Amino acid sequence: MSVQGYDPRTGRAHGEPVQESTAAEVAAAAEAGAAAFPAWSALSAGQRAAALDALADALDAASPELVGIADAETALGVPRLTTELKRTTNQLRLFGGVLREGSYVEAVLDSADPDTIPPRPELRRMLRPLGTVAVFSASNFPFAFSTAGGDTASALAAGCPVVLKAHPSHPGTSRATAEVLASALPEGVFGVVHGTGAGVALVRHPAIRAVGFTGSTGGGRALFDLAQSRPDPIPFYGELGSVNPAVVLPGAAARRPEELARGFADSLTLGVGQFCTNPGLLFTPPSLVPALARAVAAASGGPMLNERMRDSYRSGTDELASSELVRQVARGTAPDGGWSVEPRLFEVGLETFAENLERLSEEHFGPTGVVVTYDDVDRLLAVLPKLPGTLTGTVHADDAEHELAGRAAAALRQVAGRLVFNGWPTGVAVAWGMHHGGPWPATTNPLHTSVGATSIRRWLAPVTYQSWPEALLPAELRADNPLGIPRRVDGVLGTH
Template identity: 80%
Template structure:
């Protein structure tokens, strides 16, 4: 029997009991159970689904101490960080309960009949309906917020879709314990979990699964994306993949607050041992800022990465970059010698060299490594920025008298980034109505959608229009009297009517 074994990244030693990989027959049973549960779960009034999500949040909070202890042993992310992440996870569930009660997520539209248009318009009623069972792939770097009970699961459950999670191999014990809590709250069949790479493949291919959410590597995401598109019935695959998150420091900002910018960059770069999808791996700055940046990064301490594969990949990738002849290493922080450890590193490359080698120098080295691209003339930046691969974020640091230049830089970044930050750093993704956590390929497989925030629910819904149906046979959201009191667009006018 093949198993998934957890490890303590601080020591490299096995941790916890191994978890058996899920067989194809077990995947089939879980997917079929999700399909059987779909009519009742999707048909449950939104306010009642909201109540279930809040009960799930309360249950997870109740098990916080033991869940965090297991996660810390498997990820080495630390109790403070993991405690905050678990609270973020339960807050996500509560936020989606609010979304359900507010009701605008169904995008209800009511058009009256108009015989005078060409062609004549019948009575039309449109809303979004849940797709069906969803497969969710857990992320390695967020064992709570992007994993078993994380954002993809919360938004899919809110939409009315049962969920089958593929646990990440880096934290099988955390996944198993979290799944136990989730399953104790949700109705039978609404939630399931599988373990092992082959089980994940079988899940994507299963005909009962109608959409997939994924957070992970570009290579892994692309393979599963192709699998989802290659099915006899292709299904949506929403993947959050690689991102270098470029940041630009304009000359005025560099001159006025060099130390503040340098220390802020180093802190964001090395946060979580560089294992955030939004760490700023690419920095454009005047050459005068390099000494401060090097001092700041050189003064940081790395730590254990999530698993041995990531640690080895980080080490080989940064060594290859150093030997490439394109960039020179200008700083290195410290790191423990034991376990799956990684030391922060900073490299420097002139803008002209970078522009000629964009593809090679924008390869993501997952971990605390950054490349500073030095420039002489900021007017040359927009053209280079427009050539960057898709990314989750773009950041601009500017002084008060550089707003025109900052606007030009932002316009270039807006073509490649899903979120633009001004005089801040990209790490930290608020769970909110206005958040967009996405971007063009390879940041995501679909730049229209977000994996964080309330509109992430839109991924698991599809529109249905009812034409000329009697009012009594319509879903409550579309009935003339608006019995749920939700926002709707009636004859083109948006309001609660």
């Protein structure tokens, strides 16, 4: 069996097929990672940071070739993909900075105190890498959430080798990117496998100590259950489905209807709606609906990443349109041929939405939105906490509505991992302060993020060293702090 890439603009096969990995090949990759783990994890933070910087340089040098392959397999366009690859290499460099800064290990030193009850021995605690990590790449970001993306970068930074399960929507891109990684890293630190069966075998392999996944709710849940049903259950960090509700308060709707409509349509259709932060639900007063309908009707769609996604989008939105619960208020245009789809916008009243919340809050991956109209703000605020878990929640407010905006944020905070004010959720900055996560089904673990500096925390576990000789301690825990990193010493946080 093989994995074939396709050009979404035409639906025709592109490039040479990639052979699916056998069970023996999966085992070899996992075991190579396990063999490489002691040396990779033993490198100093500075040494791993230098390796990540060198990897970023190698990917930048290969940018023209990689972007060309990715455009042919995804139809996302050279400008978008060039920017995405640069985001990917900047992400690697960010983690180099995280390693050099050092607070990610959460070093804690407690002096011995025989006078406490019970007596306290000398305790020194820090986070240490888990082991080899399996990473499942995403379809919609062939660089930033795929082969060399955030899961891979953070795991490598943590000191964990990575075995990547490539996405079938861009096998050629995955193979070419993997070649750059394999050539820039020590043997066994990075491996790649292809095929659905290979992914299942990877999660089951005893050498794998954690899993990172970005994809569908169904696929993610199946792999999550598999990871938990192993004889030795392992952490599974999945980013799954999200409808990203946005609330427009009455004052904002009255003062800037055209601006809000354009911003919503642009965010909804960005990348043909194939962003995990696509604003699929918009709560607004009815007065904004005509402007929203005009903006979406004027928007153009495009080819989706694969035939299955196109078919799912069409069937899901057609079923929605044929129901008696909503009415379609706008339908945009799309190019002819290939796997193209057009934007669509539906409207429903708040009471009908609340009575059918589970059905009407389903994600339709693509450029489709559901506008929920309301007249009673208090009733709206009662409905928002009942939404499914989501990556983002957005509030648009006028200057005089800050108190009301705070109430809306308090309601959304119960279901969302990132709160956006007077903006749109598409676009996820790679930074220390970013949280890209949320309650189920947005992710399988709302405590963690898959984007930003703190995503490294997923691949680390705490270890306490009790009464160990100074010379045998990791450098991060030695009394003289040779690395100069932030630490908590006897309860006081500082660089000491």
